[in-house]
Every structure is written in C-alpha cells, then in structure tokens.
Amino acid sequence: MAKRYLTSNQGAPVNDDQNSLSVGERGPILLEDIVFLEKISHFDRERIPERVVHAKGAGAFGFFIPYQSMASLTKANFLQDPGKKTPVFVRFSIAGSSVGGADTVRDIRGFAVKFYTEEGNYDLVGNHIPVFPIRDPIQFPDLFHALKPDPVTNVRGGPVAASRFWDFMSLRPESMNFLTYLFADNGTVKSYRTIQGYGVNTYSWVNLCGEEVYVKYHWEPCAGVEYIDSKTAVQLAGTDPDIASRDLFDTIAAGHTVEFEMRVQIMNIEAECEQPFDPLDPTKIWPENLFPLMSVGRMVLNKNPENFFVEVEQSAFSPAAIVPGIDFSNDRILQGRIFPYGDTQRYRIGVNYLELPTNMPRRSVENMMQDGAMQTLYNQGVVNYLPNTLGGGMPMEAPEKGKPAQKFVSGSVARQEIAGDNYYQARCRYRTMSVLERKHLVSNIVESLSQAYEPIQRRIIEHFLRTDSEFGSRIAQGINLII
Ligand code: HEM
Structure with missing residues (x-):
C-alpha cells in the first residue's frame, strides 16, 4: 500500500496530531496550536440540523x-x-x-x-x-408537534406524551x-x-x-x-x-x-x-x-x-x-x-x-442562478443573465414536450375546511381484518391510550365507536372506561 502522510485541511504536513502544543509537559495549551485548533473547530461543526421530520x-x-x-x-x-x-x-x-x-x-x-x-x-x-x-397542510406543524417529544421534558413516553398524541388525533x-x-x-x-x-x-x-x-x-x-x-x-x-x-x-x-x-x-x-x-x-x-x-x-x-x-x-x-x-x-x-x-x-x-453528489441531476444544469454559500459550479464567461445576445441567447427556453394539459380553476378565495367522511374506510378496514389483526390493533391502541388523560380517552373512544361499535367497545373495555 502506498504511503500517505498526514496533512492539515490546508494541505500542510502535520507531524503530530495526537499531542497538543503545551508549555512544558504539564502547562497550558498555546493558541498557536493550529493543528489542535483546526481539528477541534472542524469537529465542533460536524453536525448539520437533522431533518425536522423523518430525521x-x-x-x-x-x-x-x-x-x-x-x-x-x-x-x-x-x-x-x-x-x-x-x-x-x-x-x-x-x-x-x-x-x-x-x-x-x-x-x-x-x-x-x-x-x-x-x-x-x-x-x-x-x-x-x-x-x-x-387533509390540510396548515395543520402539519401541529401534527408533528403532537407526535414529537413533550416540549417541557423532551420525553416521548408516558401519560403526557400519550395525552398529547390522542388529544390531537381526537380533535x-x-x-x-x-x-x-x-x-x-x-x-x-x-x-x-x-x-x-x-x-x-x-x-x-x-x-x-x-x-x-x-x-x-x-x-x-x-x-x-x-x-x-x-x-x-x-x-x-x-x-x-x-x-x-x-x-x-x-x-x-x-x-x-x-x-x-x-x-x-x-x-x-x-x-x-x-x-x-x-x-x-x-x-x-x-x-x-x-x-x-x-x-x-x-x-x-x-x-x-x-x-x-x-x-x-x-x-x-x-x-x-x-x-x-x-x-x-x-x-x-x-x-x-x-x-x-x-x-x-x-x-x-x-x-x-x-x-451535492446524491442530489445532483445526472444531466447538465443550465440556468443563470449563481453564487451562494459553498458554490463550486459556475457558468463560463461574462453572460450570466437572460435574455442575452452576447451569449447567443443561451440557454434557450426548453421546447414544450407534446401538448400541455389544460387546467381550469375557479372559486372564491376563502379558508375552508375540506368536508369528508371520517369513518367509512376505517370501518371497512376494521371489518375485513382477521381476528388476530383486530386483536393486535385493539391491544396496541389500548397500550398507548390507557396512559392518556380520561377526558381525552372519552373523546377518542367516541370516534372509535363511530368507526365500529365493536371496535370502540373493545378499546373502552381494554382501558377500563365505562361508556
Ligand atoms: C403537509 C404535509 C407535509 C409537509 C408540510 C411535509 C414536510 C416535510 C419536510 C419539511 C420534510 C423534511 C425534508 C428534509 O429536511 O429534507 C419532510 C420529509 C419527508 N416527508 Fe413530508 N411533509 C408532508 C407530508 C408528507 C406526506 C403525505 C408524505 C408521504 C406521502 C411525506 C413523506 C416524507 C418523507 C418520506 C420525508 C423524508 C424524505 C427523506 O428521506 O429525506 N410527507 N416532509
């Protein structure tokens, strides 16, 4: 195997990256220890924010x-x-x-x-x-706030977490x-x-x-x-x-x-x-x-x-x-x-x-967007605008492939809840489940719901009963709730 020698991120040779530069064997570390400073500063920045969901x-x-x-x-x-x-x-x-x-x-x-x-x-x-x-994306932040850990304790189990989850779902x-x-x-x-x-x-x-x-x-x-x-x-x-x-x-x-x-x-x-x-x-x-x-x-x-x-x-x-x-x-x-x-x-x-490698299209990208943090790709030459004649009018607008679909919309602008049945498909699904599938569904809900506060339990049970009375009754029984 060919020998490889240690360098800094600037490419300079590094002779020792295991011992920091100190005054004497037991003295303080020097600010001029560029090997340590670069190594630790890069480490400090190893994380980027995790995805807000699907992390x-x-x-x-x-x-x-x-x-x-x-x-x-x-x-x-x-x-x-x-x-x-x-x-x-x-x-x-x-x-x-x-x-x-x-x-x-x-x-x-x-x-x-x-x-x-x-x-x-x-x-x-x-x-x-x-x-x-x-059904409405404006509720998405609320949905995930309710699913993620308790904002006070950062805990995702126990009565508070269960109550927060079922509170949202029951509403x-x-x-x-x-x-x-x-x-x-x-x-x-x-x-x-x-x-x-x-x-x-x-x-x-x-x-x-x-x-x-x-x-x-x-x-x-x-x-x-x-x-x-x-x-x-x-x-x-x-x-x-x-x-x-x-x-x-x-x-x-x-x-x-x-x-x-x-x-x-x-x-x-x-x-x-x-x-x-x-x-x-x-x-x-x-x-x-x-x-x-x-x-x-x-x-x-x-x-x-x-x-x-x-x-x-x-x-x-x-x-x-x-x-x-x-x-x-x-x-x-x-x-x-x-x-x-x-x-x-x-x-x-x-x-x-x-x-970045995973995100980059496998075909060439042609437009006049430029610069920004960590930019490495750039258009050649002085023409970074459209329309232009200096660049021969390039890149040209892409021709439409075939005919576009015709879309017409009309309506008054308003904030309107999307109406819709909430129970029918859930009912059909429950009724076509095997005995074992129903048993697991009920016991899994019971395991979680039994930890939630009683008023919330009552509210969600109403919805399970409306889905299917047997389904709702079994859950109520499982959490010892008299309905
Ligand atoms: C209003 C509804 C939704 C909003 C606002 C939303 C928003 C987001 C956001 C902000 C991310 C993080 C993206 C990132 O950091 O790279 C994300 C990730 C993701 N979302 Fe959604 N989402 C919604 C609904 C959905 C739905 C319906 C699905 C499935 C059909 C879905 C599937 C995913 C997946 C799979 C990821 C992770 C992607 C990856 O692997 O990087 N989301 N979503």
Missing part, C-alpha cells in the same frame, strides 16, 4: 426498469421504453424519531425515491402507510383511517426490505397529447410484506435499535439485491366527482376493486452508500422535483408539500444543496 434514515442506490411503455398515460421519459434503466437513490426513514431513535418503534416509515432521469430528477416522496392523518377525526394502519402491526417494522410504499397523495400523469389522468403510486416489496408485533418491536428497540438500517446495508453488502415493484392506480379526471369518496383526500385509499393495480416496473437496490453523511444525511428529496409527464393534483396536502422541502433543505444543508 433517522438509511439509503441505497440502484435502478428502475419499466416492464412496459406507459406512453399512453404519461410522456415521462423514464417510463417510455420497457427495459430502460434509470438510476435511483432511495431513503427509508422514520417520521417522528430523531436521528438516534430506534428503528422498530411505532411510526410512519418514509419511502423516498429519487429517479435520476434524462429530463432531471423525479422524486417520489412516499410513506409506508397509504393514508395520511390530516382531527379524519385521522381514523390512518390510526387503523399505524396501530396495526403495519406500524412496527424491523426491515425496510419488506415494507410497502405509497405515494399517498394523488398526482397526475400527462401524455404527449395533453391528456391527463390521476395516479396513485404503490411499491410492493418483492421479498413479501412483513411487519412485527408490538412486543418484538419494544424488545428490538432495546437490543438492536438500528436493525432496519443494518439489515438494508448488510443485505446489499452480502451481494443481494433489495427489490420493489412499482404499481399504479389510474383514475380518469372526469371520474373524480363520481366517487363515493374524495379521490384527492389523502386520508382515503382508492379501493383496488374499483381502481385495479397496474404493474409498471421494478426497482432494484444494489449499491450501498460509501459514506452515510455525504450521501444519505445530506440527501434531499422534494415533491417539487417533477419531470414532464408528471404533475400535481389539487390534493391540498400535496399542494402544501411543494414548497417546504426545498425551503428546509436550503436551511438544513445550504442554498447549493442540489450540487
């Missing part, structure tokens, strides 16, 4: 290949040719935990996929539970459907290889003729779906808290792949108002008997990151990263997600976050 995660690289052309539905370049390989980076995460949290605890898992397409990055930022607890009964997933065994996970993924929000696909359809995304794990029960989750949180991150890394390091199939549900735009549920409401699924799953392609993860901080911690996903052929619907949660991801990433990582 703990694990990632892997790989590729996506469509089985068939989706050209009749979308002009998205990476979905045109069966067999076309598009590189991807995926980050799995835990929504409510901080970076040091345990992998197995009851929570939403994030399932974020970055496709490095020839038309720019497409980020499909999803979760492992198909529905969301709220937002649109969370009922979501709760039937979170408190089923779906909420506790020991491997990212066996979770499902969902886009949750409704997106739209647009083809070359400008025809638009609504689309819901699903990821099905090729290794089969597997969750763990609450007891196992608690035990693993103590004995092997990083089990899911380790499992992902070790599987790939051993030469195996981790694979998921992309499936979609498609709905004609005109069918939106004919449904017995609101298709743009992310607290709802689209029933698969009405909107069958269509297999689109396979994602294969086969390469581990070489450095966690550089490639995973500094990775940045955003629902705003779309490509021609993929568009937003008016799903209010999705609308509310378009801005905050880039906003927090400019704060968390810095304005030039898209120049």
Whole structure:
C-alpha cells in the first residue's frame, strides 16, 4: 500500500496530531496550536440540523426498469421504453424519531425515491402507510408537534406524551383511517426490505397529447410484506435499535439485491366527482376493486452508500422535483408539500444543496442562478443573465414536450375546511381484518391510550365507536372506561 502522510485541511504536513502544543509537559495549551485548533473547530461543526421530520434514515442506490411503455398515460421519459434503466437513490426513514431513535418503534416509515432521469430528477416522496392523518397542510406543524417529544421534558413516553398524541388525533377525526394502519402491526417494522410504499397523495400523469389522468403510486416489496408485533418491536428497540438500517446495508453488502415493484392506480379526471369518496383526500385509499393495480416496473437496490453523511444525511428529496409527464393534483396536502422541502433543505444543508453528489441531476444544469454559500459550479464567461445576445441567447427556453394539459380553476378565495367522511374506510378496514389483526390493533391502541388523560380517552373512544361499535367497545373495555 502506498504511503500517505498526514496533512492539515490546508494541505500542510502535520507531524503530530495526537499531542497538543503545551508549555512544558504539564502547562497550558498555546493558541498557536493550529493543528489542535483546526481539528477541534472542524469537529465542533460536524453536525448539520437533522431533518425536522423523518430525521433517522438509511439509503441505497440502484435502478428502475419499466416492464412496459406507459406512453399512453404519461410522456415521462423514464417510463417510455420497457427495459430502460434509470438510476435511483432511495431513503427509508422514520417520521417522528430523531436521528438516534430506534428503528422498530411505532411510526410512519418514509419511502423516498429519487429517479435520476434524462429530463432531471423525479422524486417520489412516499410513506409506508397509504393514508395520511390530516387533509390540510396548515395543520402539519401541529401534527408533528403532537407526535414529537413533550416540549417541557423532551420525553416521548408516558401519560403526557400519550395525552398529547390522542388529544390531537381526537380533535382531527379524519385521522381514523390512518390510526387503523399505524396501530396495526403495519406500524412496527424491523426491515425496510419488506415494507410497502405509497405515494399517498394523488398526482397526475400527462401524455404527449395533453391528456391527463390521476395516479396513485404503490411499491410492493418483492421479498413479501412483513411487519412485527408490538412486543418484538419494544424488545428490538432495546437490543438492536438500528436493525432496519443494518439489515438494508448488510443485505446489499452480502451481494443481494433489495427489490420493489412499482404499481399504479389510474383514475380518469372526469371520474373524480363520481366517487363515493374524495379521490384527492389523502386520508382515503382508492379501493383496488374499483381502481385495479397496474404493474409498471421494478426497482432494484444494489449499491450501498460509501459514506452515510455525504450521501444519505445530506440527501434531499422534494415533491417539487417533477419531470414532464408528471404533475400535481389539487390534493391540498400535496399542494402544501411543494414548497417546504426545498425551503428546509436550503436551511438544513445550504442554498447549493442540489450540487451535492446524491442530489445532483445526472444531466447538465443550465440556468443563470449563481453564487451562494459553498458554490463550486459556475457558468463560463461574462453572460450570466437572460435574455442575452452576447451569449447567443443561451440557454434557450426548453421546447414544450407534446401538448400541455389544460387546467381550469375557479372559486372564491376563502379558508375552508375540506368536508369528508371520517369513518367509512376505517370501518371497512376494521371489518375485513382477521381476528388476530383486530386483536393486535385493539391491544396496541389500548397500550398507548390507557396512559392518556380520561377526558381525552372519552373523546377518542367516541370516534372509535363511530368507526365500529365493536371496535370502540373493545378499546373502552381494554382501558377500563365505562361508556
Ligand atoms: C403537509 C404535509 C407535509 C409537509 C408540510 C411535509 C414536510 C416535510 C419536510 C419539511 C420534510 C423534511 C425534508 C428534509 O429536511 O429534507 C419532510 C420529509 C419527508 N416527508 Fe413530508 N411533509 C408532508 C407530508 C408528507 C406526506 C403525505 C408524505 C408521504 C406521502 C411525506 C413523506 C416524507 C418523507 C418520506 C420525508 C423524508 C424524505 C427523506 O428521506 O429525506 N410527507 N416532509
């Protein structure tokens, strides 16, 4: 192995970086100890703010290949040719935990996929539970304040934490459907290889003729779906808290792949108002008997990151990263997600976050945005504005690919609650669960709710009873509440 000699960050030789420069053997350290000062100052700055949500995660690289052309539905370049390989980076995460949290605890898992397409990055930022607890993004900070630790003690267990959680949920009964997933065994996970993924929000696909359809995304794990029960989750949180991150890394390091199939549900735009549920409401699924799953392609993860901080911690996903052929619907949660991801990433990582290796598009970036902290890329020459003639008018505006979809909106400007049924899908889900699934769902809710204050227990029980009287009664009985 070739010899390598120690240097400072300035590249100067360092002869000793294990003993600080002191006056005599037992005297004070000198301010001129540039080796120590540089080393400790860099260490002091090793951390960047953790993500405000989904702070703990694990990632892997790989590729996506469509089985068939989706050209009749979308002009998205990476979905045109069966067999076309598009590189991807995926980050799995835990929504409510901080970076040091345990992998197995009851929570939403994030399932974020970055496709490095020839038309720019497409980020499909999803979760492992198909529905969301709220319908309006303005409530998102409240939701996560209620899920995160108590602001007085910074503690996430016990009566205060349980009361804060159930207080919020009982006042937002649109969370009922979501709760039937979170408190089923779906909420506790020991491997990212066996979770499902969902886009949750409704997106739209647009083809070359400008025809638009609504689309819901699903990821099905090729290794089969597997969750763990609450007891196992608690035990693993103590004995092997990083089990899911380790499992992902070790599987790939051993030469195996981790694979998921992309499936979609498609709905004609005109069918939106004919449904017995609101298709743009992310607290709802689209029933698969009405909107069958269509297999689109396979994602294969086969390469581990070489450095966690550089490639995973500094990775940045955003629902705003779309490509021609993929568009937003008016799903209010999705609308509310378009801005905050880039906003927090400019704060968390810095304005030039898209120049970092995981985030950088695999095609050239052409525009006149410049400078900012830690900038290393720059346009050649003196022409840094548009329109210009000095630069030959470059870069030119990109031609529209096919026809754009026609969108019309009208309505009066107001703050309006989105009306919607809160119980029907949760009821159907409860009633189609197996005896064992119901038992786990009830006992998991009881375990948490039994710690909450009584008035809050009474309020949420009302909603469980409205979902299904047997469901509500079993929970009330479990927490010894006379109703
Ligand atoms: C109003 C609703 C929402 C808001 C305001 C919101 C906001 C955010 C923010 C600010 C981050 C941190 C990003 C970063 O630091 O890089 C984040 C991360 C994330 N969000 Fe959301 N979110 C919302 C809803 C959702 C929904 C519905 C899903 C799933 C479909 C989701 C999935 C994720 C995932 C997976 C991450 C982690 C991405 C990663 O691995 O870096 N979020 N969200």
